[in-house]
Amino acid sequence: MAMLISIGHDGWYTEEQLAEELRAMAPGADIRPVSAPGNLDEITVLGVSALKGDLPAQLPNLQLVQKLGAGVDTIVAHPGLAPHVRVARLKPLEPAHEIAEFCLAYVLRDQRNLLTHAASQTRSAWEPLAPKRPQETTVGILGLGHIGSMTARLMRDLRFRVLGWSRSPKEIEGVDCRHGETALAQMLGECDYVCSILPSTPATRGLMNSETLAAMKPGAVLINAGRGDLVDEPALLSALDKGTPGHAVLDVVRKEPLPADNPLWAHPQVTITPHVSGWHLGDALKDVVENLRRLEAGEDLLHEVDRERGY
Incomplete structure (x- = not known):
């Protein structure tokens, strides 16, 4: 049994670094980078x-x-993956914390008027402006899985009013959890910030379209740290021109890297970050090693994916 590491994109770990880390956790395991795949x-x-x-x-x-x-959207949708091949994902704590912190950072950027103060500094202007109070601010979380629920609890603990939305019922203490298609538009209309932590599935692709974007509160901020295909990008540009929402923070986009001629780059109400909201794997690499052992032993895998549902 051998494992091949193929990251599939640049700008993160290299295959060699990751293979070395995994071999250190599992001495004797046959783990190879794609640069030296062997047989x-x-x-x-x-x-x-x-x-x-x-x-x-x-x-x-x-x-x-x-x-x-x-x-796992790029895996379950891959046309060349044979039906019998199993798929497993990770549920790492460290990047989940990082994604929650990313969303919080952009909420606080507006709550504390940081861009306004930076603009004042360029004019040498002393212009006090009251920050917004968290208890008078509503943050919506789309997706209440492993990462979304952590984001919801972080916002709740900082005294924001937090609404959560998922396709099926969820319960999180101190969070107003809603579910189903009919509840989405009403929830969007109540939120000052909407943080999307949704996976890419047939049910979520294009969820933020012209209709749902129009349901958002005028001037609200959409923060997408889930998957790029959640958002209909032409519809988003049109909606931003109308002020509903007022701003979009996109850590993920439909095509990555974002082409230089894409109008999202230049739109004054769009903030682009290069898919960096969750970075470090932390202790989750232990689950990779454990799945190697379980596969060889014929045991149930950790975090195995239902390929038909996509998660």
Whole structure:
């Protein structure tokens, strides 16, 4: 049994770094970077961040694709992945904390008028402006899974009024949890900030379209740290021109890297960050090693994905 590491994109760990970390946790395990794959017939596990190209077709004995993170949309949608191949994801705490902190950072940027104060400084102008009070501010969280629920609790603990939305019922103490399609528009109209932590599934793609964007509170801020295909980008640009929402913070977009000629770059009411909201894997690499052991032993895997549902 051998594991091949193929990150699938630049700007994060390298395959060599990740393979070295995993080998340190599992001495004796056969873990190879894609730069030195050896005999591909020996590969039974493929570790990826994004699954691209025809790699699965080159691995005739592949049994498991282990996602090196949470979202599995590029894996379950891959046309070359045989039906029998299993898929597992991670539920790491460290990037979940980081994504929650990312959302909080952009909420606080507006709550504390940081951009306004920076503009005042360029004019050498002393212009006091009262910050907004958290208890008078409503933060909405789209998606109440592992990461979304953590984000909701962080906002709650900082005294924001927090609304949560998911497709099925959830309960989080101190959070007004709502669910289902009919509840979404009403919730969006109450929120000063909407933080999307949704995965990419057939039910969520294009969820933020012209209709749902129009349901948002005028001047509200949309923060997307989930998946880029949640948002209909042409509809978002049109909605921003109308002031509903008033601003969008996009850590994820439909095509990454975002092409230089994409109008999102230049829109004055858009903030782009290059998919950095959750970065470090922390202790989650232990789950990768554990899944290697479980697969070989014929035991249930950690965080196995239902490929039909997409999560």
